[in-house]
Amino acid sequence: MIQSSAFDYINVLDKAADASWLRESVLANNIANATTPEFKRYDVDFQSLLEREMMDSKFNRNLDEKVHNVNLGRLTATSQIDMAAESFSYRLDDNNVDIHTENVELASEQIRYQALTDSISQEFTRMRTAIGN
Numbered sequence: 001m002i003q004s005s006a007f008d009y010i011n012v013l014d015k016a017a018d019a020s021w022l023r024e025s026v027l028a029n030n031i032a033n034a035t036t037p038e039f040k041r042y043d044v045d046f047q048s049l050l051e052r053e054m055m056d057s058k059f060n061r062n063l064d065e066k067v068h069n070v071n072l073g074r075l076t077a078t079s080q081i082d083m084a085a086e087s088f089s090y091r092l093d094d095n096n097v098d099i100h101t102e103n104v105e106l107a108s109e110q111i112r113y114q115a116l117t118d119s120i121s122q123e124f125t126r127m128r129t130a131i132g133n
Contacts, residue, residue, distance in 0.1 A: 019046030
């Protein structure tokens with residue numbers, strides 16, 4: 001994490017990429033446990049965390065101010081049991097992993113991760129261009 005307002009977007013993108021990487025791992029674990037009796041699917045919800053953090057301050061007038069005022073310490077994604085899916089199961093053994101849904105979510109998350117890392121790269125390219133290097 002870089003401590004300068006010039007790196008605000010990069011720091012937030014970095015946290016988002018970390019969360020995306022974690023979500024890919026969690027989804028892969030769900031897929032690996034698709035046949036484990038009584039296994040409950042886990043998920044990572046970084047998007048809600050980021051939205052709350054960016055809307056936390058009522059004094060932010062534009063996106064730059066919102067990103068600048070994000071408390072990076074509170075942007076730590078964790079995996080947890082998917083509460084929306086916890087109470088039901090697709091199978092008699094109480095496992096609630098739908099392999100097709102997990103595969104679609106994993107593919108989607110891989111695209112998101114690629115977009116985030118591309119955005120980080122573009123931010124550094126803009127900075128190099130700005131300093132004339």
